[in-house]
Amino acid sequence: xxxxxRQSWPFLLILVAGVIAPFLFPTYSNEIAVLWLMIxxxxxxxxxxxxxxxxxxxxxxxxxxxxxxxxxxxxxxxYNVGMYTSGARTTHIVFTNAQYFTGLALGTVVAGIASAALxxxxxxxxLALRGPYFAIGTLGIAIAAAELxxxxxxxxxxxGISMPVFPYGPEPQKLFFxxxxxxLAFVLLVFLKWLYSTNFGLALNAxxxxxxxxxxxxxxxxxxxxTAWAISAAFLxxxxxxFGNMTGFIEPRDIAFPTTTFNLFMVVMVLLxxxxxLWGPVIGAVIFHTIKEVTWTYFLGWQFIALGALIVVxxxxxxxxxxGWLMEKYPRLFAPRPAARRGAAPALxxxxxxxxxxxx
Amino acid sequence: xxxxxxxxxxxxxxxxGVIANRAVSLTVERGGITGLIGPNGxxxxxxxxxxxxxxxxxxxxxxxxxxxxxxxxxxxxxRLGLLRTFQTTRIYGKMSCMQNMLISIPHRKARLAxxxxxxxxxxxxxxxxxxxxxxxxxxxxxxxxxxxxxxQKLLEFxxxxxxxxxxxxxxxxxxxxxxxxxxxxxDRLKRANTEFGITLFIIEHNMRVIMNTAEKIYCMAHxxxxxxxxxxxxxxxxxxxxxxxxxx
Amino acid sequence: xxxxxxxxSILTAAPVLNLGLLIDGVLIGSxxxxxxxxxxxxxxxxxxxxxxxxxxxxxxxxxxxxLGRHHIDPLFGVPVAFALLWGIGWVVYRxxxxxxxxxxxxxxxxxxxxxAIVIQQSLNLAFGPDTESANAGLPTWQLAGGLITIPVTRxxxxxxxxxxxxxxxxxxxxxxxGQAIRATAQDARAARVLGIDxxxxxxxxxxxxxxxxxxxxxxxALVWNVQPFFGTTYSIRLFVIVTAAGFGNLPAVIAAGFGxxxxxxxxxxxxxxEFQQALIVILLLGVLAVRQWQxxxxxxxxx
Numbered sequence: 056x057x058x059x060x061r062q063s064w065p066f067l068l069i070l071v072a073g074v075i076a077p078f079l080f081p082t083y084s085n086e087i088a089v090l091w092l093m094i095x096x097x098x099x100x101x102x103x104x105x106x107x108x109x110x111x112x113x114x115x116x117x118x119x120x121x122x123x124x125x126x127x128x129x130x131x132x133x134y135n136v137g138m139y140t141s142g143a144r145t146t147h148i149v150f151t152n153a154q155y156f157t158g159l160a161l162g163t164v165v166a167g168i169a170s171a172a173l174x175x176x177x178x179x180x181x182l183a184l185r186g187p188y189f190a191i192g193t194l195g196i197a198i199a200a201a202e203l204x205x206x207x208x209x210x211x212x213x214x215g216i217s218m219p220v221f222p223y224g225p226e227p228q229k230l231f232f233x234x235x236x237x238x239l240a241f242v243l244l245v246f247l248k249w250l251y252s253t254n255f256g257l258a259l260n261a262x263x264x265x266x267x268x269x270x271x272x273x274x275x276x277x278x279x280x281x282t283a284w285a286i287s288a289a290f291l292x293x294x295x296x297x298f299g300n301m302t303g304f305i306e307p308r309d310i311a312f313p314t315t316t317f318n319l320f321m322v323v324m325v326l327l328x329x330x331x332x333l334w335g336p337v338i339g340a341v342i343f344h345t346i347k348e349v350t351w352t353y354f355l356g357w358q359f360i361a362l363g364a365l366i367v368v369x370x371x372x373x374x375x376x377x378x379g380w381l382m383e384k385y386p387r388l389f390a391p392r393p394a395a396r397r398g399a400a401p402a403l404x405x406x407x408x409x410x411x412x413x414x415x
Numbered sequence: 416x417x418x419x420x421x422x423x424x425x426x427x428x429x430x431x432g433v434i435a436n437r438a439v440s441l442t443v444e445r446g447g448i449t450g451l452i453g454p455n456g457x458x459x460x461x462x463x464x465x466x467x468x469x470x471x472x473x474x475x476x477x478x479x480x481x482x483x484x485x486x487x488x489x490x491x492x493x494r495l496g497l498l499r500t501f502q503t504t505r506i507y508g509k510m511s512c513m514q515n516m517l518i519s520i521p522h523r524k525a526r527l528a529x530x531x532x533x534x535x536x537x538x539x540x541x542x543x544x545x546x547x548x549x550x551x552x553x554x555x556x557x558x559x560x561x562x563x564x565x566x567q568k569l570l571e572f573x574x575x576x577x578x579x580x581x582x583x584x585x586x587x588x589x590x591x592x593x594x595x596x597x598x599x600x601x602d603r604l605k606r607a608n609t610e611f612g613i614t615l616f617i618i619e620h621n622m623r624v625i626m627n628t629a630e631k632i633y634c635m636a637h638x639x640x641x642x643x644x645x646x647x648x649x650x651x652x653x654x655x656x657x658x659x660x661x662x663x
Numbered sequence: 664x665x666x667x668x669x670x671x672s673i674l675t676a677a678p679v680l681n682l683g684l685l686i687d688g689v690l691i692g693s694x695x696x697x698x699x700x701x702x703x704x705x706x707x708x709x710x711x712x713x714x715x716x717x718x719x720x721x722x723x724x725x726x727x728x729x730l731g732r733h734h735i736d737p738l739f740g741v742p743v744a745f746a747l748l749w750g751i752g753w754v755v756y757r758x759x760x761x762x763x764x765x766x767x768x769x770x771x772x773x774x775x776x777x778x779a780i781v782i783q784q785s786l787n788l789a790f791g792p793d794t795e796s797a798n799a800g801l802p803t804w805q806l807a808g809g810l811i812t813i814p815v816t817r818x819x820x821x822x823x824x825x826x827x828x829x830x831x832x833x834x835x836x837x838x839x840x841g842q843a844i845r846a847t848a849q850d851a852r853a854a855r856v857l858g859i860d861x862x863x864x865x866x867x868x869x870x871x872x873x874x875x876x877x878x879x880x881x882x883x884a885l886v887w888n889v890q891p892f893f894g895t896t897y898s899i900r901l902f903v904i905v906t907a908a909g910f911g912n913l914p915a916v917i918a919a920g921f922g923x924x925x926x927x928x929x930x931x932x933x934x935x936x937e938f939q940q941a942l943i944v945i946l947l948l949g950v951l952a953v954r955q956w957q958x959x960x961x962x963x964x965x966x
Contacts, residue, residue, distance in 0.1 A: 110769040112776075180948060183955040187712050187768045191902060195947040198899070202941035253531045257510070257518040264507035271467065271501075272578055273493035273522040282530065315780055322773065331509075356788055363780035370774045371762045 097336035105330030108263030113193030115318035119311030121292025125162035140211035170292025201312035215306025329378025426475035450629030496581035508560030516542035683811035692924020701875035717897025723880020724889035737797035744877035752873025786891035
């Protein structure tokens with residue numbers, strides 16, 4: 056099998072699986088949609104955590120921000136947001152089909168761009184910090200967002216916002232948002248495959264392996280860090296916008312900024328699957344989500360305790376994850392691409408031109 | 416002063432009460448090989464750190480190619496063409512040797528679009544040639560962290576060459592290397608100087624190496640510049656001998 | 664915004680209120696200082712940033728509250744929680760912390776975060792989500808014609824906190840284990856070479872910290888209130904204190920603990936109770952931003 060085919064079969068598999076799944080398992084289409092969301096969570100976390108070495112405990116901030124920004128755009132285009140979210144509202148508000156879809160489209164795009172901008176701002180605060188300080192700082196940002204939005208009357212405070220209703224009924228709604236989430240996850244994976252093959256991927260890995268060395272070699276580390284986080288944030292923002300509309304109701308602590316659930320799932324899924332690889336986070340997301348869905352009902356009442364225990368066990372005993380374990384057992388499967396040129400070493404002397412003087 | 420690519424003037428740096436460098440003034444000739452010797456604790460690495468911008472200095476001036484650099488960051492100084500290698504040999508351990516080389520291209524002209532570019536064929540070719548130059552061509556796809564210590568030092572050197580520096584500061588380049596391999600490394604250092612025109616400024620403890628390589632040598636002791644001159648003069652200088660044998 | 668300005672004007676109109684807030688802040692700050700000392704200890708000795716610190720405190724608080732419900736004077740909660748948390752700390756250390764000490768810092772952070780979640784959710788399952796407090800049945804002093812109220816429990820809490828902190832400090836200075844701990848904190852390898860069993864030191868330190876949290880939690884239950892999910896707020900609060908003061912500088916940590924207590928009282932009064940958690944988190948970001956600015960100035964990485 057030549058190289059291109061070898062590398063594209065997982066994508067074809069996912070494409071086929073993703074497209075037919077809601078028709079094969081209609082009762083589970085919501086759960087599978089959330090699986091795609093989990094893949095987005097894991098893959099975006101891995102950009103910073105696995106590839107760049109910056110472990111964020113606050114990426115959920117961008118998810119929730121995107122959710123709220125999209126809602127504000129969707130509603131605000133046609134109505135007064137403050138009035139819409141006010142608990143004292145008695146008029147029934149209706150969106151026409153055109154209003155709904157243009158609002159959704161515009162809101163999603165704005166959510167993505169705004170989240171990226173927020174990442175740049177957040178970067179000013181925390182990106183110069185290393186290791187645990189960065190982690191705690193990002194956690195602080197996520198918690199602060201949850202707290203501040205909970206007190207912000209204009210967006211409904213702790214009571215949240217009832218989203219505009221999907222015009223064609225609940226069954227088409229499930230399908231519509233399923234495909235939106237699937238498309239987002241698929242686009243993200245294709246994008247990341249390309250991104251990691253460019254200089255950007257190399258730079259991220261260099262920053263992870265030895266940031267000081269990268270600086271000493273003149274790498275624009277700040278530029279790369281900011282851009283990586285902005286990319287993560289953009290995808291998370293769009294995911295939040297879609298998810299908010301899918302659930303039909305958003306509120307700050309449990310849906311938009313759930314710091315101890317989705318926020319932490321991201322990290323666990325990547326650790327489970329293997330940091331710093333393209334497919335590791337996907338594998339981790341699949342394993343984690345499947346186990347969680349299957350056991351949730353059996354662990355009733357205990358599920359979060361079980362979750363905490365799972366985190367601890369994964370960290371202590373299984374840190375390199377599935378991908379890491381596979382790479383150790385079967386190193387040949389993961390050998391890097393063979394060099395374009397084979398045979399003897401290239402000739403020296405004339406081929407190496409003495410370089411001209413100087414800086415510019 | 417023409418001919419001097421690095422000029423230090425009365426550089427002083429102290430760390431928590433200890434004066435690591437006191438009023439050090441020296442120049443490094445453009446295109447030459449200059450050595451820096453001195454017993455342990457004399458402040459050599461601190462001086463290197465000051466030059467490359469790793470920390471700010473207390474007072475004095477550091478000029479590179481006529482430009483004052485003492486207030487610049489490490490990255491900016493590196494992009495001006497002033498690089499250093501580390502005593503503890505730092506490379507990107509989880510990446511392959513080839514990847515280490517590819518990320519070491521000069522970033523002075525990097526635009527936003529370059530961030531997302533693929534490795535160009537001519538860059539790959541240059542990386543392969545440099546790896547061959549240091550004898551690591553066969554190992555180019557191996558994880559750099561799995562190389563032996565001596566091989567990692569060679570890789571770090573190759574990465575530095577890849578960056579097309581004007582001046583290379585080498586911190587104890589032969590430390591920890593098998594004596595039989597030292598000659599090979601020295602040969603490559605000299606060729607980097609003569610063929611690529613890179614100015615070298617080397618901290619060394621191995622007297623045989625530095626006396627046979629450098630054109631001018633500075634000797635430091637207790638944070639101060641003790642003596643300066645050609646290898647022959649330094650070898651005969653009583654103050655240098657005393658510093659090493661501990662008479663002072 | 665208006666009610667914030669209103670609150671500020673109340674403070675300027677009645678200076679006695681400021682004194683009341685100050686006293687409250689110092690009394691409560693003593694508990695913060697105690698718990699922050701424990702966090703700094705674990706941080707300095709084992710380089711573990713314990714995100715479960717606040718949850719250990721809550722555990723101590725719930726133990727004390729349970730004593731009260733069984734008609735035992737909750738003041739006994741202090742020694743009982745101290746002892747029980749020592750044991751729990753030992754279990755946590757053996758099962759989890761000992762295995763992550765040698766790994767990178769994010770690992771230990773995440774592991775303690777996982778433990779925090781287990782504790783929070785267990786408490787929620789066992790005791791429900793209401794806030795609780797233990798009533799020691801002690802009177803309340805009234806000063807300045809009723810404008811300042813000081814529950815005696817708070818004063819006792821203050822005294823006990825100071826006493827415990829003093830006891831720990833004396834122990835660290837004079838006992839063999841205390842010296843071993845300080846030696847390990849400075850250089851673990853050297854300590855091992857000199858024959859100190861660093862494994863025992865780590866275990867002891869972690870247990871001691873857990874026990875300190877237990878006692879602090881008992882005081883919190885007596886003086887304030889507990890709730891299964893308050894632990895995170897405490898953890899962040901203590902983290903801010905230790906980061907701002909520098910974990911090696913123990914007098915500064917204690918002073919910062921008191922400072923935090925006072926700051927929160929004033930902040931809570933001026934901004935209103937619902938902003939209290941947001942205030943703490945913003946303070947965290949402020950402290951980190953200051954560190955980042957210092958980094959840029961000195962060009963060293965924030966370690």
